[in-house]
Amino acid sequence: MTYCLGIYLEDGMVFAGDTRTNAGVDAVSKFRKLHLFETPGERMICLLSAGNLGTTQSVVTLLEEGFRGEAEEAECTLYDVPTMYDAALLVGQALRSVTARIGHAPEGQDADFSATFLVGGQITGRRMRLFQVYSAGNFIEATEDTPYLQIGETKYGKPILERVVTPELDLTSAAKCALVSMDSTVRSNLSVGPPIDILIYERDTYKAGITARMTENDPYYQMISRQWAGGLRQLFDELPPPPWGPGAKQG
Amino acid sequence: MTYCLGIYLEDGMVFAGDTRTNAGVDAVSKFRKLHLFETPGERMICLLSAGNLGTTQSVVTLLEEGFRGEAEEAECTLYDVPTMYDAALLVGQALRSVTARIGHAPEGQDADFSATFLVGGQITGRRMRLFQVYSAGNFIEATEDTPYLQIGETKYGKPILERVVTPELDLTSAAKCALVSMDSTVRSNLSVGPPIDILIYERDTYKAGITARMTENDPYYQMISRQWAGGLRQLFDELPPPPWGPGAKQG
Numbered sequence: 001m002t003y004c005l006g007i008y009l010e011d012g013m014v015f016a017g018d019t020r021t022n023a024g025v026d027a028v029s030k031f032r033k034l035h036l037f038e039t040p041g042e043r044m045i046c047l048l049s050a051g052n053l054g055t056t057q058s059v060v061t062l063l064e065e066g067f068r069g070e071a072e073e074a075e076c077t078l079y080d081v082p083t084m085y086d087a088a089l090l091v092g093q094a095l096r097s098v099t100a101r102i103g104h105a106p107e108g109q110d111a112d113f114s115a116t117f118l119v120g121g122q123i124t125g126r127r128m129r130l131f132q133v134y135s136a137g138n139f140i141e142a143t144e145d146t147p148y149l150q151i152g153e154t155k156y157g158k159p160i161l162e163r164v165v166t167p168e169l170d171l172t173s174a175a176k177c178a179l180v181s182m183d184s185t186v187r188s189n190l191s192v193g194p195p196i197d198i199l200i201y202e203r204d205t206y207k208a209g210i211t212a213r214m215t216e217n218d219p220y221y222q223m224i225s226r227q228w229a230g231g232l233r234q235l236f237d238e239l240p241p242p243p244w245g246p247g248a249k250q251g
Numbered sequence: 252m253t254y255c256l257g258i259y260l261e262d263g264m265v266f267a268g269d270t271r272t273n274a275g276v277d278a279v280s281k282f283r284k285l286h287l288f289e290t291p292g293e294r295m296i297c298l299l300s301a302g303n304l305g306t307t308q309s310v311v312t313l314l315e316e317g318f319r320g321e322a323e324e325a326e327c328t329l330y331d332v333p334t335m336y337d338a339a340l341l342v343g344q345a346l347r348s349v350t351a352r353i354g355h356a357p358e359g360q361d362a363d364f365s366a367t368f369l370v371g372g373q374i375t376g377r378r379m380r381l382f383q384v385y386s387a388g389n390f391i392e393a394t395e396d397t398p399y400l401q402i403g404e405t406k407y408g409k410p411i412l413e414r415v416v417t418p419e420l421d422l423t424s425a426a427k428c429a430l431v432s433m434d435s436t437v438r439s440n441l442s443v444g445p446p447i448d449i450l451i452y453e454r455d456t457y458k459a460g461i462t463a464r465m466t467e468n469d470p471y472y473q474m475i476s477r478q479w480a481g482g483l484r485q486l487f488d489e490l491p492p493p494p495w496g497p498g499a500k501q502g
Contacts, residue, residue: 155406156406156409156410159435159438159439160487163480163483163484163487170497171496171497172492172493172496173492175496176487176490176492176493176496177487179493184410187410187413188406188409200497202497210496210497212495220491220493220495223491224490224491227489227490228486229414231486232411232414232483232486233414233415235479235482235483235486236411236414236415236427236428236431238478238482239427239431239479240474240475240478241426241427242430242463242471243471244463244471245423245427245451245461246423246453246461
């Protein structure tokens with residue numbers, strides 16, 4: 001599995017992805033899922049991937065080295081596309097191209113070759129945009145009403161995003177929120193694991209602002225994880241007992 | 252969808268289930284998923300159901316009105332089975348019988364007739380047991396290491412169980428924890444909704460101790476939900492910002 005998320009704010013964007021990949025619990029390895037396509041001062045595009053590793057690596061190669069999309073006259077990379085909308089289109093087309101080539105699993109084998117992506121960023125003179133590309137190659141966009149998108153194991157990390165993320169949130173708090181969301185997922189799903197890659201983009205800078213990789217021994221990550229766990233437990237203990245509980249009968 | 256859980260403790264057991272059923276978002280209705288089979292002073296068996304409503308209702312009917320299991324010589328109900336292990340066997344057999352009868356969806360229709368159950372309780376002179384019956388009719392049992400079982404939409408409500416539930420937990424705290432787990436699920440999945448049924452069983456009493464149904468207007472449920480939401484937000488705000496965040500650069 002995988003967990004990646006992108007947060008779309010007035011001040012900029014925050015991207016986060018784990019690095020665990022597995023083909024069964026007996027074949028666990030580490031692969032980066034956060035990919036940066038950057039021409040500093042001109043464009044910053046961040047791509048996050050989930051799903052079949054063979055598929056996602058092939059798609060990333062096409063997007064880096066050049067690929068002729070369905071509507072394109074020449075080969076194109078994420079360094080060339082004129083708009084973020086074209087970036088999302090290109091990711092979808094690269095994905096369709098790869099999955100069409102692989103097709104179905106050979107007879108008697110059970111394999112899922114599908115993949116999904118988040119692609120967000122900004123190109124000079126244009127606004128920031130954040131898209132989620134589905135396995136069919138179609139895509140949706142984050143908006144004010146839903147200012148974050150997730151791929152992979154999305155459920156464990158969603159409650160904190162729902163409670164905290166609004167378009168007005170500052171970038172530092174959003175990065176902290178992304179980390180808590182990651183930590184909740186890592187704790188509940190063995191197939192999502194550190195190191196965790198984080199990228200913070202400040203609007204209209206056209207370059208990756210801050211990139212951080214947090215291992216499980218990272219002091220800040222450990223502190224957030226411990227403080228959140230302890231705080232949750234204390235919060236639970238402070239909730240009043242139900243008026244109809246066994247304790248109430250004795251009172 | 253559905254969310255039901257059973258918690259197995261030294262002092263007794265806590266069961267909780269939501270009541271929302273849907274066949275698409277345009278066909279939402281209310282059905283009890285917590286079923287009590289009780290002969291006070293002799294046995295208390297609680298059954299919780301998730302999955303296809305046609306299937307679960309048929310299974311409950313068989314378990315109430317009598318059904319001849321694969322290894323039984325005569326018809327049997329959950330009021331007759333001599334042990335909790337036999338109760339789990341009977342639930343599994345009733346489920347297999349119903350799904351065998353329905354079989355697959357008619358040609359051209361896409362329907363899932365599967366269902367899962369939790370069945371827990373105690374019969375005079377025997378120990379408490381809690382089982383999860385899978386859609387295939389096989390089952391597993393809660394133990395000290397994993398003192399709770401869930402069916403339906405399990406992910407949103409799992410983190411609080413993982414952090415709080417141990418076999419030594421008192422029944423009142425376990426009921427509170429079940430409610431927080433339910434609230435987290437209700438907030439994140441529209442297809443899980445109140446009223447919420449809760450049953451508390453005290454060990455060696457052989458009768459349902461406390462049963463409560465909480466509507467969304469229940470003052471205690473509202474208070475827990477509000478206090479938990481506010482506390483989480485405050486806990487998040489109190490977490491220190493990342494040392495590598497944009498704020499750190501300006502400092």
